[in-house]
Amino acid sequence: MSRLAGKVALVTGGARGQGAAEARAFAREGARVLIADVDDDLGATTAADIDGDVRFARLDVSDADSWKAVVAAVETDFGRLDVLVNNAARYWTRSILEESDDALDAMIAVNLKGSFLGIRAAAPLMIDSGGGSIINVSSTAGLGGHVGHAAYGMTKWGLRGLTRVAAAELSPSNVRVNCLVPGAITGPMLGVNIPEQQQRDPDLWSGLPLRRPGEPEEIAEGAVFLASDESSYITGTDLVLDGGATGTG
Numbered sequence: 722m723s724r725l726a727g728k729v730a731l732v733t734g735g736a737r738g739q740g741a742a743e744a745r746a747f748a749r750e751g752a753r754v755l756i757a758d759v760d761d762d763l764g765a766t767t768a769a770d771i772d773g774d775v776r777f778a779r780l781d782v783s784d785a786d787s788w789k790a791v792v793a794a795v796e797t798d799f800g801r802l803d804v805l806v807n808n809a810a811r812y813w814t815r816s817i818l819e820e821s822d823d824a825l826d827a828m829i830a831v832n833l834k835g836s837f838l839g840i841r842a843a844a845p846l847m848i849d850s851g852g853g854s855i856i857n858v859s860s861t862a863g864l865g866g867h868v869g870h871a872a873y874g875m876t877k878w879g880l881r882g883l884t885r886v887a888a889a890e891l892s893p894s895n896v897r898v899n900c901l902v903p904g905a906i907t908g909p910m911l912g913v914n915i916p917e918q919q920q921r922d923p924d925l926w927s928g929l930p931l932r933r934p935g936e937p938e939e940i941a942e943g944a945v946f947l948a949s950d951e952s953s954y955i956t957g958t959d960l961v962l963d964g965g966a967t968g969t970g
């Protein structure tokens with residue numbers, strides 16, 4: 722289990738959910754990991770719970786100065802950076818007609834601008850480290866048009882575009898940039914208890930080829946692949962992990 726041996730990875734929004742699963746899987750594969758999140762207590766607890774060299778730093782991805790401080794700390798503490806997962810995000814559903822300016826700005830600031838700021842702040846250290854892998858976490862809401870997902874979907878579509886531009890700009894420096902595109906995944910983000918819902922309605926997932934939501938650990942395995950040298954010829958594209966939702970529709 723050393724597919725990421727010698728690598729240093731920064732995972733935003735790693736205090737819980739998929740980010741925490743990614744931090745755990747990266748550490749299992751031999752990476753040193755920095756979990757960066759606005760949730761100090763949970764972030765520190767999550768980092769302490771994972772075996773290996775896993776640390777926590779406070780980061781608000783929407784704030785350029787916060788990014789500068791965290792990347793400087795990575796350079797001082799770890800001496801290099803090989804993997805950045807832009808995973809932190811906010812989520813809610815609201816119709817276009819009901820969405821407010823402030824809420825729209827807040828969603829864009831974290832989900833989309835936060836990833837831009839992360840790439841801009843982290844890429845120079847990655848380049849100095851000899852190259853690396855940036856993973857932007859999009860969503861199947863960034864592949865289609867889902868009712869109530871205007872703000873969220875805009876950011877997730879935008880991330881797929883940002884990924885392609887960043888891949889084009891950074892590939893001469895040996896930095897690959899790709900998107901993870903999860904479908905519906907268990908965890909607190911969606912604000913519903915998926916296992917409970919499924920127990921109440923066994924047919925809930927019957928429209929999905931794999932007939933169940935994904936687990937954070939399954940997304941983390943995709944992140945390990947994109948972070949590792951196993952994906953050395955892959956840049957500027959999407960890895961869709963959605964139980965077949967979009968491929969078979």
Ligand SMILES: NC(=O)c1ccc[n+]([C@@H]2O[C@H](COP(=O)([O-])OP(=O)(O)OC[C@H]3O[C@@H](n4cnc5c(N)ncnc54)[C@H](O)[C@@H]3O)[C@@H](O)[C@H]2O)c1
Pocket residue numbers: 733734735736737738739740757758759760780781782783807808809810811812831858859860861902903904905906907908909910911
């Ligand atoms: N859960 C799903 O079904 C699903 C589906 C598709 C895509 N995704 C995407 O996967 C990623 C992870 O989702 P999740 O379900 O694990 O989410 P989650 O809500 O469980 O975790 C998000 C984390 O981001 C952190 N965060 C929020 N704002 C931040 C900020 N400004 N700076 C730093 N950290 C911040 C939160 O504190 C939290 O720890 C997100 O990008 C999400 O959009 C999730």
